[in-house]
Amino acid sequence: MTHDDLKFADDRPILLKKYDLLDRAGFAQRLALAITSWKNQESLVISLTGGWGSGKSSIKNMTLEQLEATQSCQVIEFNPWQWASQEKLSSAFFEEISRVVQRQDSGDKDKKLAKLLRHYGRYLNTGAGVLSTTAKWTPVLLGSALVTTALASVADGEAAKVTIWLLSAASWLGTIAPWVKKLAGAMTNHSKSLGQQAKDNELTLGEIRAELQKLLSARTKPLLIVLDDLDRLSAEQMKAMFQLIKAHMDFANVVFLLLFQRDTVEQGLNKVGFNGADYLDKIIQAPLSVPAIANSQLQAVLSSRLDAILTDEPQLQERFDKEYWEQMFERGMRPFFRNLRHVYRYTSTLAFHSRLLRGTEVAEVNAVDLFALECLRVFAPETYAELPRYKALLTDSEPFARKDQPQQARVNHVIDQLVNLAPSPHQSAIRQLLQEMFPTLDWALTNTNYDQTEKLRWLARSRVCCDQVFDRYFELSIPLEDIPNSLLHELGRRITDPVEFTALLISHEEERQAEILQRLLGLVDEFPLDQSLAVVQTLLRAGDHVGRRMSFTNWSPRLQITRLLRLFLERHELERTRSELVIEAFAAMPGLVVMDQLLGAEAALRRNGDVGYLDDAGFEQLKTLYVEALQQVAKRDPDVFLSDENHASYLIDLNRYSVGGDGGRRWVESHVTTQARFLLFARGQVNFRTSHSGGRSTRTDYISSTALEQMMGLARCAEWLDQLDVGVMNNCELETYRLVEDALARHARGEAESWSD
Structure with a gap:
């Protein structure tokens, strides 16, 4: 997969053993040998059973590859599920066979055989209107065996047996009358027609079967009839197919290879009045199971595909946390991958979603969390779909939520709900995945708490447990109001250049500056220690240019810059080293x-x-x-x-x-010797407090009389007020005047300051 060529993985069965990734070619080779070794006066029925996606069809294909290479068996593949709902099945099948025969050899005998095959197919189709769906594809199976027999006869030069073959086929079709639904009326006329044909050729039914057995017994190669996807049939269709096989187990040199999921077929046969398990045991002489897949082999295939995704997405690869991945996979993801189809389904869509969130310079998500969430989305879609509903709880960002016993019970209840939405075999793994992805819940699940430094690391690594980045995992895009990792990466790259770092940072609005700096706190560990002096100089310079406004949800940009500096200084173990570093940077x-x-x-x-x-x-x-x-x-x-x-x-x-x-x-x-300077001084003393009522917030500006007393003296302030000309003031100056006036009045009334200066 190239960087610009996104392809979904193909989870269809492999066709050749050279594509075998699970070392099953040896099993297929032994199965082929067992089939070619069959020489008996009765048929052999082999079953190959396994779950969905376990590799039954792949083993079949490798077996047929081996048989073709040795030319030791004639093979007829028939998938009844593909034809179960089609009209005029007999006619279509024989038309196709006739075309194959005619393409192989343009001799007169084969031209005649092709013509007879087309005629026979059309003739069999005359009763289609009264046959059930199963009856439509029954003659195809029988016909395919007989066609192979007839072709062998022609190859031996016995052209006269073509006529006998047609009569044999007609009589053979008659033997299935007892179990074809609603056949009575239509079969009367049809059997008369077949009987007339037999009479015309002066052959009895017993003679036809005897001739057919003679032809089959004389074959040097067994005839293999492969029936795949039997578990996809309806219960009635299953019944018809297995009755057909049971009715013709007395033919020589015929091997049936049946592929299906056993429990599904047993349940289907139970629905139509059989004891499914006992009935299959009576029919199948050689029950085989798909070999179990070694965990190491399956994991190797999965790892190879994940490596390919990371290779194509270098942004994801750059910050891929191997330790976190091993922990996530071993504790929560491994149980989901039981066969190759699971691997292919998972990696196909993962590659697609990785492309959406790869970012420009760095990934916009945490790769391990993305891998884990994709596992949920593919194997437990109902659980995945519910996660956004509980964003605030999962990210521990619910406003005013207390970490008390009721909240702990609520967290456990929500986790139980999410787990119960998953298929029962996966529920234990789902619970573990949720706990790994959301350590924000550990306080309730395992009584474990994390400090602010660890939470900053989660944010820096774009973990899904952080409310600031949670949405991008589910929206599969970067919200416009979000802080892209590419911006943080660029700021980290410029951290040793005071001018460039500051210019990029202040190009954003004041409120956004605070959010950006909050996110940068988690990247402090990546600031280069060998360029510590330049880092400190950058932070000192940036602090003089960023905004000072503080919001309800975040510190001011200036405070965030100082927090960055303090965290960076903590990376230097000795206090003396920190002091020397700051002294040198501040001097410059x-x-x-x-x-x-x-x-x-x-x-x-x-x-x-x-x-x-x-x-x-x-x-x-x-x-x-x-x-x-x-x-x-x-x-x-x-x-x-x-x-x-x-x-x-x-x-x-x-x-x-x-x-x-x-x-x-x-x-x-x-x-402060002029009226203008006094107003500037007084303006610098303005502070504010916020009150909340009825869901609304109100800001009130004030000046502390205590601050005025410490810096200038209240008497001197009063003198300045007397000198000021209110009539020439602008709005800002007039507001400042009134705030000073109010501060002096409160002091004169003896009112205590009720807020912190």
């Missing part, structure tokens, strides 16, 4: 936003007595470098500094980290 590229977040998180850890990311000396040195960088920026252009939407945090840091603990307030006193 002073990213103020990320350093604000990093130092704030480090200080909080230390206040709580936890171990930080940095060593003590490094932490102190970074604080000094950060304060110096802030002071330089703030002094260089106070207006630009105040226009930075993050300047309020910087002023707090100047208070927190500078000598004396008031560096921010001193800068405000020195530089």
Whole structure:
């Protein structure tokens, strides 16, 4: 299969032993030898039984290949199921035989035989209107045996026996009268016609059968009649076929090879009044079963086909997790593959769906999860179809769901429902597959919990258990609002280039930036350690350019950048190494936003007595470098500094980290010297709180009087308000004015701050 030539696998039986993948050619060879060795005055009935897709027809084809190679048997293949519903079967069959005879030799004898065959076929078809469906194809089987006998006679130069052959066939047809349905009326006239023909040729019925037995006994090669797909017949058709075989088991040098699934045929015969098992035992002298398939052989075929899919889909191959695959296959998938047909059905559609989700540079799904879900879709389609209905539960993303006993019982109940939708032989494997694919349920199924780092890895690997990627497995496409893996891959590739990484990231809207960075958290392990300095510089730079808005469902892009940096630093074991790395990167590229977040998180850890990311000396040195960088920026252009939407945090840091603990307030006193700068300063102090009522969310902006007091003093703020001309303000400035006014009023009333600053 080439990259641009998608083909479904052909699960039809093989025709030649050179295509044998399961080492059954030897079995077929021995079966052929047994058939050619039969020389007896009675027929031999051999059955080859096995389940659907077990390889019965493939063994038959290899057996016939061996017989053809040795020229030791004359073969007539007849599939009654293919003809069971066709009209004028006799006429069509003999027309075809006559054409074959005439093509082989254009001599006068064979021309005459071909003519008689066509005439005989049309003659037999005159009673078709009163014969049942089974009766239509009964004479075909008998006729095919007799045609072979007649051809052997002609080959021996006994042309006179053609006439006897026709009379023998007519009499033989008469022997099946007792079990042909509704034959009585039509058979009366038909038997008179056949009787008249016998009379005309001065042969009795006994003489015809004796001549037929003589012809068969004289043959040097047995006549093999192959009947395939008997298990596809209706119960009545099964009855007719097996009665036909039973009625003619006394002919010499005739071997019947019957192929069917035994339990299906037994059930069919039971429906029409027989004891199916006993009846088959009376007819079949040599019952054979299809050899069992070694698990190693079947797995080798499956592995070969999966390797071919991965070869054609390098995106899937690139991130293929062999350890996860072995675990998934051994615990959940192996039981589904019991024969080659299962393998072919599965790999055909898997190749098709892999093409849909391969992505551009990297796969958009996890290959192992895709393989497992395809197993569900092929072998347990009802279970597969129900999975999207339970997306939130399976991905552990139900809003406000608690991990308590009622929820645990609900999870187990849903899993039981999904399992019970599958065919009973597969239910145990289905349960295991679901547990492997959805570790998000382990808290309820096995009392196992996973930390946030592990969940980020699932997301980075596009596991189906993550609600962000679940839909693509079932929609078989990438939703427009989703984050494609190709974008994440490109960002990962640019992580050592601060300019290119930042440019690609900020080309997306602020809310989408946060989602992208959330997904990147799981790829931190792939950032190159040998280029750690460049990685840290990239993250420092990006932090100064991404958005700061936080949503209800995600951190702000700035916070996500800092989380990326902290996770990357954790890959370096020593705190000293981390400190040196950040110090060197910050000296070359002073990213103020990320350093604000990093130092704030480090200080909080230390206040709580936890171990930080940095060593003590490094932490102190970074604080000094950060304060110096802030002071330089703030002094260089106070207006630009105040226009930075993050300047309020910087002023707090100047208070927190500078000598004396008031560096921010001193800068405000020195530089907030105009009405415009006061409004910019006040705007930086704006915060907001959100309230929920009646299913609606309301945002309320406010300014903390405590923050104003710390940075400027409330009295000085009041003086600025008195100086401002409200009439010349724009809407933003007017809103800021009113928020400062409200903060001063609340303080004057003695109202406590009811929110966190």
